[in-house]
Amino acid sequence: xxxxxxxxxxxxxxxxxxxxxxxxxxxxxxxxxxxxxxxxxxxxxxxxxxxxxxxxxxxxxxxxxxxxxxxxxxxxxxxxxxxxxxxxxxxxxxxxxxxxxxxxxxxxxxxxxxxxxxxxxxxxxxxxxxxxxxxxxxxxxxxxxxxxxxxxxxxxxxxxxxxxxxxxxxxxxxxxxxxxxxxxxxxxxxxxxxxxxxxxxxxxxxxxxxxxxxxxxxxxxxxxxxxxxxxxxxxxxxxxxxxxxxxxxxxxxxxxxxxxxxxxxxxxxxxxxxxxxxxxxxxxxxxxxxxxxxxxxxxxxxxxxxxxxxxxxxxxxxx
Amino acid sequence: xxxxxxxxxxxxxxxxxxxxxxxxxxxxxxxxxxxxxxxxxxxxxxxxxxxxxxxxxxxxxxxxxxxxxxxxxxxxxxxxxxxxxxxxxxxxxxxxxxxxxxxxxxxxxxxxxxxxxxxxxxxxxxxxxxxxxxxxxxxxxxxxxxxxxxxxxxxxxxxxxxxxxxxxxxxxxxxxxxxxxxxxxxxxxxxxxxxxxxxxxxxxxxxxxxxxxxxxxxxxxxxxxxxxxxxxxxxxxxxxxxxxxxxxxxxxxxxxxxxxxxxxxxxxxxxxxxxxxxxxxxxxxxxxxxxxxxxxxxxxxxxxxxxxxxxxxxxxxxx
Numbered sequence: 001x002x003x004x005x006x007x008x009x010x011x012x013x014x015x016x017x018x019x020x021x022x023x024x025x026x027x028x029x030x031x032x033x034x035x036x037x038x039x040x041x042x043x044x045x046x047x048x049x050x051x052x053x054x055x056x057x058x059x060x061x062x063x064x065x066x067x068x069x070x071x072x073x074x075x076x077x078x079x080x081x082x083x084x085x086x087x088x089x090x091x092x093x094x095x096x097x098x099x100x101x102x103x104x105x106x107x108x109x110x111x112x113x114x115x116x117x118x119x120x121x122x123x124x125x126x127x128x129x130x131x132x133x134x135x136x137x138x139x140x141x142x143x144x145x146x147x148x149x150x151x152x153x154x155x156x157x158x159x160x161x162x163x164x165x166x167x168x169x170x171x172x173x174x175x176x177x178x179x180x181x182x183x184x185x186x187x188x189x190x191x192x193x194x195x196x197x198x199x200x201x202x203x204x205x206x207x208x209x210x211x212x213x214x215x216x217x218x219x220x221x222x223x224x225x226x227x228x229x230x231x232x233x234x235x236x237x238x239x240x241x242x243x244x245x246x247x248x249x250x251x252x253x254x255x256x257x258x259x260x261x262x263x264x265x266x267x268x269x270x271x272x273x274x275x276x277x278x279x280x281x282x283x284x285x286x287x288x289x290x291x292x293x294x295x296x297x298x299x300x301x302x303x304x305x306x307x308x309x310x311x312x313x314x315x316x317x318x319x
Numbered sequence: 320x321x322x323x324x325x326x327x328x329x330x331x332x333x334x335x336x337x338x339x340x341x342x343x344x345x346x347x348x349x350x351x352x353x354x355x356x357x358x359x360x361x362x363x364x365x366x367x368x369x370x371x372x373x374x375x376x377x378x379x380x381x382x383x384x385x386x387x388x389x390x391x392x393x394x395x396x397x398x399x400x401x402x403x404x405x406x407x408x409x410x411x412x413x414x415x416x417x418x419x420x421x422x423x424x425x426x427x428x429x430x431x432x433x434x435x436x437x438x439x440x441x442x443x444x445x446x447x448x449x450x451x452x453x454x455x456x457x458x459x460x461x462x463x464x465x466x467x468x469x470x471x472x473x474x475x476x477x478x479x480x481x482x483x484x485x486x487x488x489x490x491x492x493x494x495x496x497x498x499x500x501x502x503x504x505x506x507x508x509x510x511x512x513x514x515x516x517x518x519x520x521x522x523x524x525x526x527x528x529x530x531x532x533x534x535x536x537x538x539x540x541x542x543x544x545x546x547x548x549x550x551x552x553x554x555x556x557x558x559x560x561x562x563x564x565x566x567x568x569x570x571x572x573x574x575x576x577x578x579x580x581x582x583x584x585x586x587x588x589x590x591x592x593x594x595x596x597x598x599x600x601x602x603x604x605x606x607x608x609x610x611x612x613x614x615x616x617x618x619x620x621x622x623x624x625x626x627x628x629x630x631x632x633x634x635x636x637x638x
Contacts, residue, residue, distance in 0.1 A: 105451045108427065122440060129431060130428075144336060
């Protein structure tokens with residue numbers, strides 16, 4: 001992974017106009033967790049593929065991820081990301097739109113740098129493009145949900161599948177294609193990514209309310225403060241009885257309550273309705289599905305150890 | 320070209336969420352001039368290439384063009400395009416950002432639909448990606464120029480080369496690649512596009528001041544009203560003497576003058592400095608270069624007739 005940081009540290013140097021590329025360099029140098037490139041590397045290594053080529057695929061997905069963050073932060077009016085001002089805040093909205101566009105194109109250009117056979121490049125490009133379009137669809141659903149009166153759990157899962165999970169799935173499948181894996185393993189890894197990605201987002205929703213805040217790294221209850229329709233809230237709405245439902249809704253949408261009161265009251269509903277437990281069960285079920293799909297991948301058990309650990313770590317994190 | 324309209328008329332049907340795809344369909348169904356796809360078709364026909372495949376390349380560039388319009392209109396705060404409200408006006412900025420993103424990806428996906436050999440697809444994808452990134456660079460320069468004190472004619476030409484001409488060039492070169500043309504012809508056609516594109520933008524600048532407004536289709540003087548640093552203005556600044564230059568500048572940047580007065584005064588400077596004539600000379604020179612490059616293309620003269628006519632028409636239009 002160090003070579004990826006080295007790669008990013010010079011990729012945007014000397015490009016003109018500087019006003020276009022400075023916001024891109026700024027974003028890409030905030031290292032984040034680099035979760036998506038790790039997945040690419042792990043899968044390529046799992047099949048004993050060419051790790052030097054993996055860099056371009058890993059870079060493409062990480063750049064794609066950061067492009068979505070730059071544009072999403074405009075749409076969500078998010079002032080801070082990774083402890084620093086977001087691009088549209090530090091520069092301006094126009095700059096964030098255009099730098100995001102340029103970053104998306106540069107992401108795609110990484111795939112064109114691959115020195116492997118053309119068919120492989122095109123297969124990866126196909127996965128990449130499909131994932132990218134689905135991510136836009138997911139973001140649109142997410143925005144639509146803000147004003148949509150009723151959102152079902154099924155709709156919510158579909159939204160996070162698109163917005164979050166297809167990129168995990170795309171990373172894994174692309175790694176498998178690059179490493180020359182058979183089609184069944186490619187598909188299985190795609191499903192590993194989908195289920196892991198959904199679990200990842202559900203864990204995020206859970207931790208926003210129930211994390212140990214000294215470990216979590218951001219203050220709790222942000223979703224509740226912002227009236228965000230999370231898995232926990234939508235599950236609570238589903239589980240609440242006819243009397244409780246409108247009360248919970250009113251409380252969640254209230255702008256009169258001060259934050260501490262709102263957080264406490266919403267948590268009381270969640271506790272009465274066993275929402276944390278039910279969310280943990282859902283996470284467990286998705287991770288279980290992820291393990292099952294990993295079983296189908298045609299390499300030996302030892303080679304699956306790293307991915308198995310990633311899945312297990314997420315289970316641990318959400319306990 | 321009719322098959323392209325038919326293609327666009329169903330390409331966005333039935334996709335979900337409708338909130339993402341409705342702005343795309345709205346934009347793509349305003350037919351515009353379809354200049355860029357025409358260039359692709361003309362070049363493919365010139366070499367006797369497979370016109371059925373040309374559709375995907377033509378669609379890709381037209382979609383790319385429309386993506387840039389959706390995002391540019393946000394940045395330029397343009398309320399009207401082709402006589403209709405722009406996307407961010409009809410929907411909202413978030414919608415325009417995200418629909419633009421999705422349209423850009425769909426543009427790229429068109430190339431992946433090509434049924435030709437993989438190497439050809441990747442070559443076209445390379446041209447397409449490079450053009451797209453350069454268009455972003457051009458748009459950034461254009462925005463930077465708004466607040467930049469001094470802009471040279473050379474900087475301006477570089478900006479319009481990136482913002483406008485590389486897409487013409489990309490269309491022509493991609494058409495040549497698709498048709499299996501030799502590399503020298505590919506490069507020559509790229510240069511035909513560059514020079515034609517620059518001439519096209521200079522003609523646009525000229526017509527904004529000097530068109531027969533009954534033919535032009537939009538009211539005159541918009542660039543002067545918006546203090547836009549056009550070729551005409553920058554040429555006038557270059558040609559003005561030490562005494563005249565600050566006066567012209569003050570007049571152009573003035574927000575006190577009413578539009579009719581400003582338009583008349585700026586035109587008086589342009590007339591004294593022979594700006595229209597000098598702009599026509601520049602257009603002529605770029606079109607001449609375009610003809611010279613077309614001469615290098617290795618097909619017989621008859622096959623060049625359509626492109627020759629396009630170049631000649633632009634000369635006629637700017638007279």
